[in-house]
Amino acid sequence: xxxxxxxxxxxxxxxxxxxxxxxxxxEARSQQERRPEFKRREEYxxxxxxxxxxxxxxxxxxxxxxxxxxxxxxxSFTLGNEGGxxxxxxxxxxxxxxxxxxxxxxxxAEMNEQIQSSKLDVIEKExxxxxxxxxxxxKLNNGLDYEDADDLITSLKEEDFYPYNTSxxxxxxxxxxxxxxxxxxxxxxxxxxxxxxxVLPKHGSSFDSVMRFYRxxxxxxxxxxxxxxx
Numbered sequence: 001x002x003x004x005x006x007x008x009x010x011x012x013x014x015x016x017x018x019x020x021x022x023x024x025x026x027e028a029r030s031q032q033e034r035r036p037e038f039k040r041r042e043e044y045x046x047x048x049x050x051x052x053x054x055x056x057x058x059x060x061x062x063x064x065x066x067x068x069x070x071x072x073x074x075x076s077f078t079l080g081n082e083g084g085x086x087x088x089x090x091x092x093x094x095x096x097x098x099x100x101x102x103x104x105x106x107x108x109a110e111m112n113e114q115i116q117s118s119k120l121d122v123i124e125k126e127x128x129x130x131x132x133x134x135x136x137x138x139k140l141n142n143g144l145d146y147e148d149a150d151d152l153i154t155s156l157k158e159e160d161f162y163p164y165n166t167s168x169x170x171x172x173x174x175x176x177x178x179x180x181x182x183x184x185x186x187x188x189x190x191x192x193x194x195x196x197x198x199v200l201p202k203h204g205s206s207f208d209s210v211m212r213f214y215r216x217x218x219x220x221x222x223x224x225x226x227x228x229x230x
Contacts, residue, residue: 013072017069024039033060075099
Protein backbone atom coordinates (compact mmCIF):
# COMPACT_ATOMS: atom_id res chain seq x y z
CA UNK A 1 0.00 0.00 0.00
CA UNK A 2 2.82 2.42 0.80
CA UNK A 3 4.43 1.94 -2.61
CA UNK A 4 1.14 2.39 -4.49
CA UNK A 5 0.18 5.35 -2.31
CA UNK A 6 3.49 7.13 -2.95
CA UNK A 7 3.07 6.68 -6.70
CA UNK A 8 -0.56 7.85 -6.69
CA UNK A 9 0.28 10.95 -4.64
CA UNK A 10 2.86 11.92 -7.27
CA UNK A 11 0.01 12.54 -9.74
CA UNK A 12 -0.45 16.28 -10.10
CA UNK A 13 -3.28 17.52 -7.86
CA UNK A 14 -3.84 14.18 -6.15
CA UNK A 15 -4.47 14.20 -2.42
CA UNK A 16 -5.26 11.74 0.33
CA UNK A 17 -8.65 12.69 1.79
CA UNK A 18 -9.32 9.90 4.30
CA UNK A 19 -7.61 6.95 5.96
CA UNK A 20 -8.37 4.13 8.36
CA UNK A 21 -5.49 2.51 10.20
CA UNK A 22 -4.67 0.17 13.06
CA UNK A 23 -1.82 -0.47 15.46
CA UNK A 24 -1.01 -4.18 15.23
CA UNK A 25 0.99 -5.92 17.95
CA UNK A 26 2.72 -4.34 20.93
CA GLU A 27 6.12 -3.45 19.49
CA ALA A 28 7.15 0.17 19.00
CA ARG A 29 7.28 1.17 15.33
CA SER A 30 9.47 4.23 15.96
CA GLN A 31 11.59 5.64 18.77
CA GLN A 32 9.06 8.39 19.39
CA GLU A 33 5.99 6.11 19.48
CA ARG A 34 3.74 6.85 22.43
CA ARG A 35 2.44 3.99 24.61
CA PRO A 36 3.29 1.20 22.14
CA GLU A 37 1.74 -1.47 24.35
CA PHE A 38 -1.77 -0.44 23.28
CA LYS A 39 -3.57 -1.57 20.14
CA ARG A 40 -5.31 1.26 18.33
CA ARG A 41 -7.64 2.07 15.46
CA GLU A 42 -7.81 5.49 13.86
CA GLU A 43 -10.09 6.97 11.19
CA TYR A 44 -9.46 10.45 9.84
CA UNK A 45 -10.84 12.69 7.09
CA UNK A 46 -9.40 16.06 6.14
CA UNK A 47 -7.34 18.08 3.71
CA UNK A 48 -4.23 17.21 5.71
CA UNK A 49 -4.91 13.45 5.78
CA UNK A 50 -1.51 12.62 4.25
CA UNK A 51 0.38 14.59 6.89
CA UNK A 52 -1.83 13.24 9.68
CA UNK A 53 -1.21 9.66 8.55
CA UNK A 54 2.56 10.17 8.71
CA UNK A 55 2.19 11.60 12.22
CA UNK A 56 -0.02 8.67 13.24
CA UNK A 57 2.60 6.21 11.96
CA UNK A 58 5.41 7.85 13.92
CA UNK A 59 3.54 8.79 17.10
CA UNK A 60 1.18 5.84 17.45
CA UNK A 61 2.48 3.04 15.22
CA UNK A 62 -0.55 3.15 12.90
CA UNK A 63 -0.50 0.99 9.76
CA UNK A 64 -3.04 2.09 7.12
CA UNK A 65 -5.71 -0.45 6.17
CA UNK A 66 -7.78 1.80 3.90
CA UNK A 67 -6.80 4.92 1.94
CA UNK A 68 -9.10 7.24 0.00
CA UNK A 69 -7.68 9.45 -2.76
CA UNK A 70 -9.07 12.25 -4.90
CA UNK A 71 -7.67 13.42 -8.23
CA UNK A 72 -9.62 16.54 -9.31
CA UNK A 73 -11.59 16.13 -12.58
CA UNK A 74 -10.33 12.52 -12.85
CA UNK A 75 -11.45 10.16 -10.08
CA SER A 76 -11.80 9.44 -6.40
CA PHE A 77 -11.08 5.90 -5.24
CA THR A 78 -10.33 3.73 -2.23
CA LEU A 79 -7.38 1.36 -1.74
CA GLY A 80 -7.64 -1.37 0.92
CA ASN A 81 -5.08 -3.69 2.49
CA GLU A 82 -7.13 -6.74 1.43
CA GLY A 83 -6.26 -5.91 -2.17
CA GLY A 84 -9.45 -4.10 -3.12
CA UNK A 85 -9.29 -0.89 -5.17
CA UNK A 86 -12.66 0.75 -5.77
CA UNK A 87 -13.59 3.82 -7.79
CA UNK A 88 -16.12 6.00 -5.99
CA UNK A 89 -16.66 8.39 -8.91
CA UNK A 90 -14.91 9.74 -11.96
CA UNK A 91 -13.49 8.68 -15.33
CA UNK A 92 -13.63 4.86 -15.45
CA UNK A 93 -11.16 4.59 -18.35
CA UNK A 94 -8.57 6.75 -16.58
CA UNK A 95 -9.07 4.85 -13.32
CA UNK A 96 -8.71 1.42 -14.92
CA UNK A 97 -5.73 2.18 -17.17
CA UNK A 98 -3.72 4.69 -15.13
CA UNK A 99 -4.45 3.57 -11.58
CA UNK A 100 -5.44 -0.11 -11.59
CA UNK A 101 -3.21 -1.39 -14.40
CA UNK A 102 -0.22 0.99 -14.45
CA UNK A 103 0.16 1.41 -10.69
CA UNK A 104 -1.65 -1.19 -8.58
CA UNK A 105 -1.41 -4.30 -10.75
CA UNK A 106 2.19 -3.68 -11.77
CA UNK A 107 3.25 -3.25 -8.12
CA UNK A 108 1.37 -6.33 -6.91
CA ALA A 109 2.54 -8.46 -9.85
CA GLU A 110 6.18 -7.62 -9.06
CA MET A 111 5.77 -8.63 -5.40
CA ASN A 112 3.78 -11.77 -6.24
CA GLU A 113 6.45 -12.88 -8.71
CA GLN A 114 9.12 -12.51 -6.05
CA ILE A 115 7.08 -14.40 -3.44
CA GLN A 116 6.12 -17.16 -5.86
CA SER A 117 9.76 -17.64 -6.82
CA SER A 118 10.47 -18.95 -3.31
CA LYS A 119 10.46 -22.75 -3.60
CA LEU A 120 11.91 -26.07 -2.61
CA ASP A 121 11.72 -28.49 -5.54
CA VAL A 122 13.25 -31.83 -6.37
CA ILE A 123 14.88 -31.84 -9.82
CA GLU A 124 16.97 -34.33 -11.73
CA LYS A 125 20.53 -33.25 -12.46
CA GLU A 126 22.86 -35.58 -14.33
CA UNK A 127 20.64 -38.51 -13.43
CA UNK A 128 20.54 -37.67 -9.72
CA UNK A 129 17.62 -36.13 -7.83
CA UNK A 130 18.70 -32.98 -5.97
CA UNK A 131 16.99 -30.13 -4.16
CA UNK A 132 16.55 -26.79 -5.92
CA UNK A 133 15.74 -24.11 -3.40
CA UNK A 134 15.08 -20.39 -3.40
CA UNK A 135 14.20 -18.65 -0.14
CA UNK A 136 12.21 -15.45 0.27
CA UNK A 137 14.25 -12.77 2.01
CA UNK A 138 12.51 -10.16 4.18
CA LYS A 139 14.57 -7.18 5.33
CA LEU A 140 13.50 -5.71 8.68
CA ASN A 141 13.73 -1.99 9.27
CA ASN A 142 13.15 -2.42 13.03
CA GLY A 143 15.44 -5.27 14.08
CA LEU A 144 14.48 -7.99 16.57
CA ASP A 145 16.65 -9.12 19.48
CA TYR A 146 16.73 -12.24 21.66
CA GLU A 147 14.06 -10.86 24.02
CA ASP A 148 11.66 -10.55 21.05
CA ALA A 149 11.77 -14.29 20.28
CA ASP A 150 8.94 -15.19 22.68
CA ASP A 151 6.76 -12.37 21.33
CA LEU A 152 7.37 -13.61 17.78
CA ILE A 153 6.40 -17.19 18.64
CA THR A 154 3.31 -16.08 20.62
CA SER A 155 2.17 -13.76 17.81
CA LEU A 156 2.61 -16.53 15.22
CA LYS A 157 0.32 -18.81 17.23
CA GLU A 158 -2.29 -16.05 17.58
CA GLU A 159 -2.39 -15.79 13.76
CA ASP A 160 -2.83 -19.58 13.28
CA PHE A 161 0.79 -20.32 12.47
CA TYR A 162 2.18 -23.27 14.45
CA PRO A 163 5.95 -23.10 15.02
CA TYR A 164 7.80 -26.27 16.04
CA ASN A 165 11.43 -27.43 16.33
CA THR A 166 12.20 -23.86 17.32
CA SER A 167 15.66 -22.82 18.45
CA UNK A 168 16.69 -19.33 19.58
CA UNK A 169 20.22 -18.34 20.54
CA UNK A 170 21.37 -15.28 22.44
CA UNK A 171 23.24 -12.50 20.77
CA UNK A 172 21.24 -10.12 18.60
CA UNK A 173 18.97 -13.03 17.68
CA UNK A 174 19.44 -16.28 15.84
CA UNK A 175 16.14 -18.11 15.54
CA UNK A 176 15.24 -21.10 13.40
CA UNK A 177 11.87 -22.82 13.21
CA UNK A 178 9.58 -24.87 11.06
CA UNK A 179 6.13 -23.34 10.75
CA UNK A 180 2.78 -24.91 9.81
CA UNK A 181 0.10 -22.56 8.50
CA UNK A 182 -2.99 -23.96 10.20
CA UNK A 183 -5.23 -21.76 8.06
CA UNK A 184 -4.39 -23.43 4.73
CA UNK A 185 -2.05 -26.33 5.55
CA UNK A 186 1.13 -24.82 4.11
CA UNK A 187 4.54 -25.34 5.70
CA UNK A 188 7.80 -23.41 5.60
CA UNK A 189 11.08 -23.03 7.45
CA UNK A 190 12.01 -19.71 9.05
CA UNK A 191 15.46 -18.40 9.91
CA UNK A 192 16.22 -14.92 11.21
CA UNK A 193 19.17 -13.06 12.69
CA UNK A 194 16.88 -10.24 13.84
CA UNK A 195 17.70 -8.07 10.84
CA UNK A 196 16.59 -10.33 8.00
CA UNK A 197 14.19 -13.27 7.69
CA UNK A 198 14.69 -16.19 5.29
CA VAL A 199 11.52 -18.13 4.46
CA LEU A 200 11.67 -21.40 2.54
CA PRO A 201 8.41 -23.21 1.66
CA LYS A 202 8.25 -26.98 2.06
CA HIS A 203 8.30 -28.98 -1.18
CA GLY A 204 4.76 -29.05 -2.55
CA SER A 205 3.45 -26.12 -0.47
CA SER A 206 1.78 -23.20 -2.23
CA PHE A 207 3.05 -19.63 -1.94
CA ASP A 208 -0.14 -18.57 -0.08
CA SER A 209 1.39 -19.28 3.35
CA VAL A 210 4.50 -17.28 2.51
CA MET A 211 2.36 -14.34 1.41
CA ARG A 212 0.34 -14.58 4.64
CA PHE A 213 3.53 -14.71 6.71
CA TYR A 214 4.93 -11.60 5.00
CA ARG A 215 1.70 -9.77 5.80
CA UNK A 216 1.95 -11.01 9.40
CA UNK A 217 5.45 -9.51 9.71
CA UNK A 218 4.34 -6.15 8.26
CA UNK A 219 1.25 -5.88 10.46
CA UNK A 220 2.71 -7.20 13.72
CA UNK A 221 6.40 -6.34 13.79
CA UNK A 222 7.65 -4.00 11.10
CA UNK A 223 5.40 -1.95 8.83
CA UNK A 224 8.48 -1.10 6.73
CA UNK A 225 9.66 -4.68 6.20
CA UNK A 226 10.37 -5.25 2.51
CA UNK A 227 11.41 -8.01 0.16
CA UNK A 228 14.97 -8.20 -1.12
CA UNK A 229 16.72 -10.43 -3.64
CA UNK A 230 17.99 -13.71 -2.20
